[in-house]
Amino acid sequence: MLTDMDYYTPGQMAERFDLTLDTLRYYEKAGLLRQVERAPSGHRRYRADDAELLHLIRCLRDTDMPIARLREFAELVRAGDHTIPERVEVLQSHQRRLDEHIAELRVRQAAIQHKIEYYLGVLAENGHRAPEDDSPIGHTHPTDHTSRSVEEAL
Amino acid sequence: MLTDMDYYTPGQMAERFDLTLDTLRYYEKAGLLRQVERAPSGHRRYRADDAELLHLIRCLRDTDMPIARLREFAELVRAGDHTIPERVEVLQSHQRRLDEHIAELRVRQAAIQHKIEYYLGVLAENGHRAPEDDSPIGHTHPTDHTSRSVEEAL
């Protein structure tokens, strides 16, 4: 038996999961949340299990699961407990893609770091050799930075 | 002095960095690449330093730097070597945001993992107690999965 205290208002849900009322409604329309119960006033009231699902949805969205896949997942949830094995597979496959994604981010990050260090090298060199060329009219030696390292190209 | 061999065709650039000719032109229009030289035919020809910059752009895009910030960075590059300190700051600040982003992904991933393990727990329990309820008409005990763990809610 549920009392008033067992429900959350749209505002509470929005605040708790840091999203807007619009987004909340959008998720409902998109099928991520079931058609939510209403108070006599017509206002939505969310239950604990809506919050639980929304929490997971938030995690999955934050890790870039597209809305369409989230809708499929939400349908599994609505279909009942016998879909738990399928849900596990969906989540595990998501985790694997996430691992790959993070790995790729790290690779890119390393490449950027390499560039930063190249720049720092240029600065160190200029620092104790030539002060700085800032002639007002500029536009000098346009190929200077290529002379440094050839492998920079790939 | 540059010979024909020192240039890359649009097709070569596209293949090398795994993007389309359209994207390459889009990047140019958006100011990520300078107005590129043309062969007498009108076809673009890219130099080694275009490739070098595009490589960095690719890394930055792959780590979600927006086009607008990339354009700013590209403007620094065009402005000459005296902007290197600024470029370093841009890149370092990007690295920091990237660190934070990866950290957040890991947090979300852990939360998802927690859910997976919760599901696996349910399966293990059902596995050696009740085989499965798949009565054709379904729609039974809709609150069963809430009974398990209250802290699941946040």
Add this chain to the structure above:
DNA sequence: ACTTGACCTGGAGCGCACTCCAGGTCCCAT
């Protein structure tokens, strides 16, 4: 002379995930 393939242009269109808005209802406190 003809075809093929690589590339060109300007501009329209697309997919995604929201985000905004006008106009309305309901409830509560002054």
Add this chain to the structure above:
DNA sequence: ATGGGACCTGGAGTGCGCTCCAGGTCAAGT
């Protein structure tokens, strides 16, 4: 009874990053 605040609806609009297209040029091969 009036005002304010929280929420409602349907539908249009937004921003981003491409992506596609029609119609054209150019150079090389057959």
